[in-house]
Amino acid sequence: MKTTIEVKKLCKSYSDIKAVENINLSVCLGEVFGLLGANGAGKSTTIECILGTKKQDSGTISVLGMNPQTERKKLFERVGVQFQEVNYQDKIKVIELCEVTASLYKTSLEYADLLKQFGLSDKLNSMVNALSGGQKQRLFIVLALIPNPEVIFLDELTTGLDARARREVWKSLSELKAKGITILLTSHFMDEVEALCDKIMILKKGKSVFYGTVQEAIAASPYEKFEDAYLWYTDEEVENESL
Known part of the structure; x- marks a missing residue:
């Protein structure tokens, strides 16, 4: 493949702090790859390096x-990016932000169709800062999809969404995967990782402590549930800072 x-x-x-060390990974066409780890494990640095x-x-x-x-x-031109913490000017409408984003690319998808897909059609003339947390998160995913990308980077994509909205986003991502789009995501929701990811890498203090499928991660741990296995790999309570 x-x-x-x-x-x-x-x-x-960064100075004498090793943010990531000797990371090796490969993501195939149409795969969903999960980059996991506690805050400060090196996820952000890895993605920023991959994006250039x-x-x-x-x-x-x-x-x-x-x-x-x-x-x-x-x-x-061929990559879409959605980050968890994005700052936009206060006085901008959803339609204006979509238009500005579309103007950055030679070709783009119809943002009206994407807004409808993510349940935001009625927010076209709303101010971005007036949206709820979940609505903003869905809007940021729409913005990542506007350039009709071949690869999408999604950071904590369903933070702030209720259970129903999270499932709707999962369904949309599964449809994108079926179209052959490659997705690299970070998430702290292990049910999300289990539902979406073909392969994962778990980082701890900048190093890869696991690389493979969710089932392989469980099998190589002393536990039967992925969330327990993940906590065993990461020892999360010792990770405090974000790199």
Whole structure:
């Protein structure tokens, strides 16, 4: 199967702190890949290096066959990104934000269709800062989908959503996967990871402590439930800071 994202021996430090060390991962076309770990484990740094917004100290990265450092503009046209904490100006409407986002790309999907898919059609003329947390989260996913991307990066995509809305987002992502779109996501919801991810990597203090499927993660742990296995791998209570 065609490889969409390839990371080999990725290392990145801040001063004398090793944020990520010797990370190797491969994501194939149409796969959903989960990058997991406690706050400060190195997830954000890994994604930023993959996107080319931060330069790695060593190692190689390829996304859609391109180097994210030297071919960022070309890559930008084919990648969608949604981050958990996004700041937009206060006085902007949903329709205006969608139009601005669409204008950044040579080709884009009809944002009205995406808003309908994510239950936001009636919010077209609402101010972004007037939306609920869940509505904002759905809007950010819509913005990531506007460029009709081949690869999507989603950070804590269902934080702030109720159970029904989370299931609706899962369904939408499953439909995107069926179309051959590759998805790399982070999540702290283990039921979400189990429902969506083909493969996962669990990070702890910048190092990979597990790489494989959810079932393989359970099998290699002393536990029968994935959430228990995850906590065993990460020892979460010792991770406090975000890198």
